[in-house]
Amino acid sequence: MEKVKIGVIGLGRLGMVHADHLVNLVSEADVKAVCALDQSQLDYAKKNFGVNTYTDYKEMIDTEDIDAVVIVTPTGFHPEMTTYALNAGKHVFCEKPVGLHLDEGVREMEAAIQAHPELTFQLGFMRRYDASYRHAKELVDNGKIGDIIYIRAYGIDPISGMESFTKFATDNDSGGIFVDMCIHDIDLIRWYTGKEPVQTWSLGNNIAAPQLEAIGEYETGVATLKFANGMVATLIGGRHAAHGNQVEMEIMGSNGWIRIAQEPEKDFVTLFTEAGVVRPSMQSFAERFEQAFINELKDFIHRVQTKQPGSVTMEDGIRALLIAEACKKSAETGELVKIG
Ligand code: NAD
Secondary structure (H helix, E strand, C coil): CCCEEEEEECCCCCHHHHHHHHHHCCCCEEEEEEECCCHHHHHHHHHHHCCEEECCHHHHHHHCCCCEEEECCCHHHHHHHHHHHHHCCCEEEECCCCCCCHHHHHHHHHHHHHHCCCCCEEECCHHHHCHHHHHHHHHHHCCCCCCEEEEEEEEEEEHHHHHHHHHHHHHCCCCCHHHHHHHHHHHHHHHHHCCCEEEEEEEEECCCCHHHHHHCCCCEEEEEEEECCCCEEEEEEEEEECCCCEEEEEEEECCCEEEECCCCECCCCCEEECCEEECCECCCHHHHCHHHHHHHHHHHHHHHHCCCCCCCCHHHHHHHHHHHHHHHHHHHHCCCEECC
16 A cells, blocks of 8 residues: 655644654654744754655645645644645644634534545544553443443643643643643543533632633633433543643443543652652653554554544544533633533
């Protein structure tokens, strides 16, 4: 099979990771060009990946002989870039979330995807490609824990990432804690249960990072989701974990429970010193989900080669955004918000 020729748009915290994986670890991908606004990122990519560089994504798409684009720019750009690339005949892998608001280009993006069934579109909810979350999915689907009663999810970035997050959220609108961060767990809850929540009561605070108030962000966001059958989920998203990247989930069923990755241990090393017995922990999402990020790109490339639609769809992205926006509204108004 022919390799898939790729252009990567965005080379920041995650874009450089994706570009590196595509160049070095995804053998069926051939990265031809990259696009970013930051010259030092472009210089790094040119030197290390041997690719052409652009600051204008339309010029890259129009000029380069590429089959697909991987979009890793700030969220507000996802709708226009996806729409442009599809209309130019390119397959698209787009990072989560699909956009900042449902009424800002997201419907046009959906229409472009529907207008091009011959092109593969895949969304970057990479936790679905993590081995532990996949194992849990198999257990749920095989009825090992019975009917789901309650789900508890934590998604808390390390405090060591606060500076780079603050830059990200200052330069561009992140969408806020629910749209930017909790949306991963919202997607997983939909994936595990096959159900949509009908109501949320959400709250946020900035106790751990009062400086985020100035850029309209909550450092911590907590959401309770109610489902039509009475099932409940609670999510907490944050950016304050002192020890590392804390991502965990518990799924309680009528017949048993599943708990996923409750401690972010870096590896099998335990350090015995005067400080005590210490298990070093993972310090970033890129470290925790390294294999998932690689797996999702490998699968996207395979789907392009075999002319299949993406595994994580625009519908998944829109549903998750709808829920995250309801959580945001509830936290901002202090009210119970109906979803959908
Ligand atoms: P970032 O701010 O670190 O990097 C953004 C990159 O996009 C930079 O290279 C910048 O130069 C480039 N860019 C900005 N505007 C551009 C434009 N108009 N044209 C071309 N390039 C442009 O952002 P990030 O943290 O890497 O996040 C990017 C996206 O990835 C966001 O949507 C975010 O939600 C998502 N993300 C997902 C995960 C995950 O776990 N799946 C993790 C981090 C980020």
